[in-house]
Amino acid sequence: MPTYTAPTQDIQFLLHDILDIAAQDIPGYSDLDRDFTAAIVEEAGKLAANVILPTNRTGDQQGCRLENGVVRVPDGFREAFDALREGGWTALDCDEAYGGQGLPAIMRTASNEAFVSANMALNMYQGLTHGAYLAIHKHGTDAQKDTFLPKLVSCQWTGTMNLTEAHCGTDLGLMRTKAEPQEDGTYRISGEKIFISSGEHEMADNIVHLVLAKIPGGPDGVKGISLFIVPKFLVNEDGSLGDRNGVRCTGLEEKMGIHGNSTCVMTYEGATGYLLGAEHKGMRAMFTMMNDARAGVGLQGLSQAAIAYQNALAYAQDRLQGRDITGAKQPDAPADPIIVHPDVRRSLMEQKSFVEGGRAFAMWASMLLDRAERTGDEATEGLVSLLTPVIKGFLTDKGYEYATQAQQIYGGHGYIEEWGMSQYVRDARIAMIYEGTNGVQALDLVGRKLASGGGRHAMAFFDHVKGFLKEAGQDDELSPAILDPLKAASKDLQAAAMFFMQQGPKDPNAALAGSTDFLHMFGHVCLGLMWGRMAVKAKAMLEAGEGDADFLRTKIATARFYGRRQLPLTGALLKRIESGSEPVMALEAANF
């Protein structure tokens, strides 16, 4: 069975040595000293390893069951969820006015990786609640906030997002769910929503559904969509629970993974809903929480790869099979551990450099999100919105790929459910799909974000890379290993962006045909930037005699691997992109 140790040292290194959070001029950051963040990350890690992890396989095996409209969650889920909410973890970065702890979002990211690694399906119950909290916090009336936020912050009530219908996923303009205005100012919601994560379960006293629907007579397409709060139980004026609302779970999906999370068909039959935000402005309200939600999904991809890697590494150090080609490493044992084999090592280094580089990327992006939210800085907000599809798309595509590689380290045992590696692959798979498929992320990146603000967010990103490289200067060890490859990769990325700009006016398909390749290039440049930063800092610390020398040397070696083995991929991706739309679009749809 898989084990787990939270990456406390790594996260502390990122928070303090790389991001230097306590010195940032972001409200709330000055309190985040080393001891404080260590305590949080360590406690989260303990809870994850001791209480949450033991529920992961049970959740996968038992799944959720729908019995007479009630969804039963797997054994142990309620107790683990209680531990999460009673420990205050769901309230970490919520508004103190509603019972939250008011910490910056970066502390949520720093602690959440452990929870998601330990049980992704379970953590979704709080993840979606956090999304509902954000939406109501941003767009709700004072009365709505007072009614719903304290319960969502504590996770006594949980939240959901209701977007998809059977015939309408990405294209929400096709939506059919109706919201008819009533004389008392409420709306009657009718329709059927599918793929509603945490849509129904028995771990909360109430469930607060956020539902996209169309008010009859409004504009066509996405411009006529509004957002509604539809609680499972209506709430009386005194805050007590009233009548059961006209919404129920009419089906549970049988899925490839995340079995412990209830994926529901939700049927609305004249349910009472309360408009959240303005009429017909539902999409805008949804979008305000999208950066947060997509970053959360990116973290899911990363987390599954992280725990899968941790276990693959332990297996590779333990499993005896074959001999080191350069001479037996454990001559007294019947064979050497498989970590001696270069191809096993190659795979572990790919996993490690992705997991640690991706973690750095997620933490940096989380800090940027805090800056944008807490200072209102527009340039940072632009950068966050540019990076968001990269975080979501790259960390989940690669999270799945490396969870698969980790499973591969186990040989035949990796395919057996008992060993737990299959579940990481199956659970990680959904993160490439939901919250906008990765193809939609690539479209968002290339079709919208790249050119937004006249391209100045992209320019700012490239300037940021250049600034870092200039500051890092020339270094005999680091330049050939990571800094020069980063420079080359960043140039490749700029060349691709330039190609899109030149082709765009005459051939809009040219950019879109290369969008996924571009997203992957962008991801490599971001991780390359992270590895550049980590290597430069690690070297400076070593020279100053600071920190844990083994840890720092390992960072430099891993950075070298990323620079020499991963960054060169951008050159090939650029070539693909520069072949334009013709090879992609040449066939008529009927001739496939």
Added chain:
Amino acid sequence: MPTYTAPTQDIQFLLHDILDIAAQDIPGYSDLDRDFTAAIVEEAGKLAANVILPTNRTGDQQGCRLENGVVRVPDGFREAFDALREGGWTALDCDEAYGGQGLPAIMRTASNEAFVSANMALNMYQGLTHGAYLAIHKHGTDAQKDTFLPKLVSCQWTGTMNLTEAHCGTDLGLMRTKAEPQEDGTYRISGEKIFISSGEHEMADNIVHLVLAKIPGGPDGVKGISLFIVPKFLVNEDGSLGDRNGVRCTGLEEKMGIHGNSTCVMTYEGATGYLLGAEHKGMRAMFTMMNDARAGVGLQGLSQAAIAYQNALAYAQDRLQGRDITGAKQPDAPADPIIVHPDVRRSLMEQKSFVEGGRAFAMWASMLLDRAERTGDEATEGLVSLLTPVIKGFLTDKGYEYATQAQQIYGGHGYIEEWGMSQYVRDARIAMIYEGTNGVQALDLVGRKLASGGGRHAMAFFDHVKGFLKEAGQDDELSPAILDPLKAASKDLQAAAMFFMQQGPKDPNAALAGSTDFLHMFGHVCLGLMWGRMAVKAKAMLEAGEGDADFLRTKIATARFYGRRQLPLTGALLKRIESGSEPVMALEAANF
């Protein structure tokens, strides 16, 4: 639910227009005219689509159950298996002396793709039987052949391969299963084997286990391993079934996929075994069927991607979501089919170019195997042994990747088991692991095959590519699109091989650290060669007014895609390889 249509036109094109089988000087090939092969491929396709495919999801859902030592297979499996064997499909390329039809192996490949696409788990019962047939046919005594072969050919009895033990997978030298010689010339087999596919089930009257074991007192390691025939029921002299032998299934694995195939723990307690081949030469006997078995696993990867692609394409042509960015394609419908979106098209082209290129590669390799087997030509045998790890490793790595991409086309529906796409991914996953993990394939390719015969098989391959390019000459359309990229990719591959040769003496890890990248480069060059051939032939046929013009033009367009979008990857893989072993091996195992 997934549907299936066998790729008859494509296979006919490969057999006759590309490989020109009837003109080959390979015994048995001259009979393979168009009508004959069309009849076989079409019949196989019908059986696959109408009888076998309907059992695929049932098999996944029900799995196998172990009840008092008996393994129950899923509903419908027995009937479908009966149809397979009663139709003579299991006997297709078997020796006529034992009831086979004596056709070349290429016809097995041509028909088997449909069966594996339709139900991979079911087809494994006949696949392993074929392996046992080959081993006994090659190494058995006349008496052994007479006793076992007719029943294996008809699949009235099925076969298994028993290699793995809990502590010993790749490293068979660690084996503990014992074979004690008896006075009557038989052996008493004792030990426990795991991961035995089709190890026990109720669809055959007898099961013929081929078991690797050590005769006490023999040489250490793999040099002391012998191969034994251990039937579930002993066979009387008159061919009737006798006593139950001391072998039983003591456990069934719960797996990520191929649920319909029984993966057994087999316990041998003094079972009667018959030596197959010479004492201590068991590994050699196993290796003789390895080219065939590994090619078969490669076909599994390809087949799962093939049926997944077929369904993803249909979904993409049907699912309405969003609009073509260059203008609505179906203005009267609420939205356009998603195939209009360039990133969806990109994914479908990647899948299509892999599936059709991989199919060509598998068929070509199958013809080479026939030539090697039927003419004893050593050069061809060397080429086959060089290509075998590429077929196994590349077609299964990519088969999984493209099954995943096909699933992605379905968006959220792809994650729901009911739609069937998850199963293709889960089933395809095992093919990267068993019959030697893909890391072991890469090791075999780089550590053994590349240099075997003084490197002359590799030289022969490169000469073959050069010969094709020379023959194809310069072509304004095809040179920039596919022929030049193939030339460049082949040069990259040679440069990598050269790098290995130069580094090898001083740093044996250098080649092994790049082995997986090399295998993937090799795969791309092979598929590039196939696309080059197909494009050149298609163009010649179009110019001559032969064949189906739409089909041929589609081939050329797909070849262009492969040349422009996939072959450039070899450049990046070469760079990774040329970074040598240092980035991979820099960390001490303890410092990960």
